[in-house]
Amino acid sequence: MALLDAATEERIQGGPGLPQQRRLITELPGPRSAAILARKAEAVPAGVGHTVPVAAVAAGGGVVVDADGNSLIDLGSGIAVTTVGNVHPKIAAAVAAQAAQFTHTCFMISPYESYIEVAEALNRLTPGDFAKKSALFNSGAEAVENAIKIARKHTGRSAVVAFDHGYHGRTNLTMALTAKSMPYKSGFGPFAPEVYRAPMSYPFRDGLTGPDAAARAISQIEKQIGADNLAAIIIEPIQGEGGFIVPAEGFLPALADWCRANGVVFIADEVQTGFARTGHMFASEIFGVVPDLITTAKGIAGGLPLAAVTGRAEIMDASHSGGLGGTYGGNPIACAAALAAIDVFENDGVIERAQQIGSILTARLRALQAQDPRIGDVRGHGAMIAAEFVDPETNAPDTALTAAVAKAAIAQGVIVLTCGTYGNVIRFLPPLSIGDDLLGEGLDVVAEALAAA
Template sequence: MTLIDETSTIPAGGPTLEQVRRVVTDLPGPRSAAILARKAEAVAAGVAHSMPVSVVAAGGGVVVDADGNSLIDLGSGIAVTSVGNAHPKVAAAVAAQAAQFTHTCFMVSPYESYVDVAEALNRLTPGDFAKKTALFNSGAEAVENAIKIARKHTGRQAVVAFDHGYHGRTNLTMALTAKSMPYKSGFGPFAPEVYRVPGSYPYRDGLTGAEAAARAITLIEKQIGADNLAAVIIEPIQGEGGFIVPADGFLDAVVAWCRANGVVFIADEVQTGFARTGTMFASEIFGIEPDLITTAKGIAAGLPLAGVTGRAEIMDAAHAGGLGGTYGGNPIACAAALAAIDAFENDGLIERAQQIGAVLTDRLGAIRENDPRLGDIRGHGAMIAVEFVDPETGAPDAALTAAVAKACVAEGVIILTCGTFGNVIRFLPPLSIGDDLLNEGIDVLATALQGA
């Protein structure tokens, strides 16, 4: 229920929405404020929100709230609605599937769309070898199952994750995640046999990819031992950690070491997957072929779906009944995924991600020329970030980051922050956004910086 009176019209979503930024009330407006007050009473306090709005429609490059404010969307629901919100192909596929059946449980009564999604993932993910896929509900669930599969395949228990990594909010994935607040603090004890080593953070560590890999491998060999290690898991570009792009050669060296030591290399592509980085998967940028890849977020354009895809002999290690879940590979989510994959492959969205990346890096680079507080601009495709720093010391400036983000929100631009130090603004616009809205969003950011 939205607080719209009977004479009001809730705008249709998708590409029918007027593509304009329009702020007609303070945020939140009265209707959103009333809904958020109800949220405070009804929803657990731990479920926070960063935007002071209640959404009634979204599409293209905008999100519309209950008060008629139209906001520029530079977040895509954290890289989920990459094809655009309420995409016509997705909406039609969801409606058609819902009219046929909504659930049978694939483990009880299988259906073709699950197989179709598995075949698509086997085809699209990097690696010229036989692959298989299992479907789940969320990125964290996919990561948990990838670890289960790697442990069963190798007969080993230890898992290595990296500094600044983020892998989810379940118990095992909290153990894999580096950042304490807000993801881990007070929720332990965590799953055992999880170890963390430094990765590659070129802006801050100054190491080449080979040097960073040698540092990580030495720690793994000396403190854990290759014979005890089931898997190494890493985001090819670290998301919540600050869109950290590893130095050239880092991932290659880690993959080569894993191959030589019988360790399963898992690429967590939950945020980077499905055209987000200007390639279908970020692993392609670095020329690596992971043993297992986890996917979610953009896979189904907002429907809950995730996958683990990898080498057939590794994926088949789990015994019958060892993988699954009541809702895993839900038929409506599978229908959405097939429609989204069609859009990614046939609607020029990979190329659009590259164009968006060029606009963002060019505009942000021009701002940095006159503002040394923009310490680093990094990323690929429509996954770009700015790290804000004290220009004298290079120390992270979380206060500036928060102030800029708050000012952008007040002016009707959805902005996301991230980073272990809280000093990064990340840009994840839907690939359906137009250049006019994208540039206007950056204009708002530039003005916010001037006033910060």
């Protein structure tokens, strides 16, 4: 049964747009996409890969349309970026109005109000009932780098702890923080020093309670680094690229409590989990954790490049004047888009829609799991759900099966993304503008691909 009536669905989708249907006119890639991808191969480095063999020309609601007129069901949202959907009318109007006014001045040269308004909104929306400040940047990786800078400046310490399976970006420091070698780190070193790794809570594989997993991590940190040397711990409340790993209850609060007791800055990387994706404005709320600093990006501006670090005012103020910033950070067009997106998040029912989507995804995937032991685990929150594929006899990660299912689904016009340290997880990140019928059809295709694999 559909959870949305027609009027509510139209409001969530931001108004009528592209036909909301899966339609395959050609095999993928079609001739026009193939020609464009051939130009890509000639003009763009091989290191810039792509998952779906199409050239996109339009997107909206729950579909992406390619150059040949094929319409694909979008279960990826540009890796959790177009959370409110593509071409949302509020965001499109805000962008157009700002572009007609001015496109750039550099906030560090001549400030403008929209940057301040975004900072005020973030200070209000992020967890924690205390004075906060925000600084705006261009990407999630840049936000993470600046959060580490701020924590080091505030504490006067240099060491940083990240976690197994974590992903934090592709710049030099964020590659050091990221756990997975291929394709993110291999051959790109040496990496930034004074970065250490601790074991993550991974209930499906370690079987530990949250407090026990936290005690294990804290013991390693104390023995191998020492609290007096540690500036910050950085962790994704629900890991993204690492496999949508949801830590056991009590893990994150125990880490946060230890940080507070030892003067260590607790940084929540909510680049992927932030802004309604998990059925809460921020995933930290699920676990009752209040970060000292929180990094955001992806869904913040409806598809435009923007990121932020938000945190306790006394920590954010640690840097000297000029120590934070960047030429494009908080670009006025991106800020206009962010203000419109935040309006949608707060007033258009998308948090509730994420919860509904999560219920649909979880129920369907767990029903498949009950029939097929190759699905070892189904986990996540809201519209951020994953299925982990395993050898049912050994529980070993089944990377080949995962790749086969994803490839077959894409060939049938459903965009799905894989992830996980072992490459054995399919993640579902549909835009919150997707309709129930389209979401169900996408899951039907995935189920058929799994049955045929």
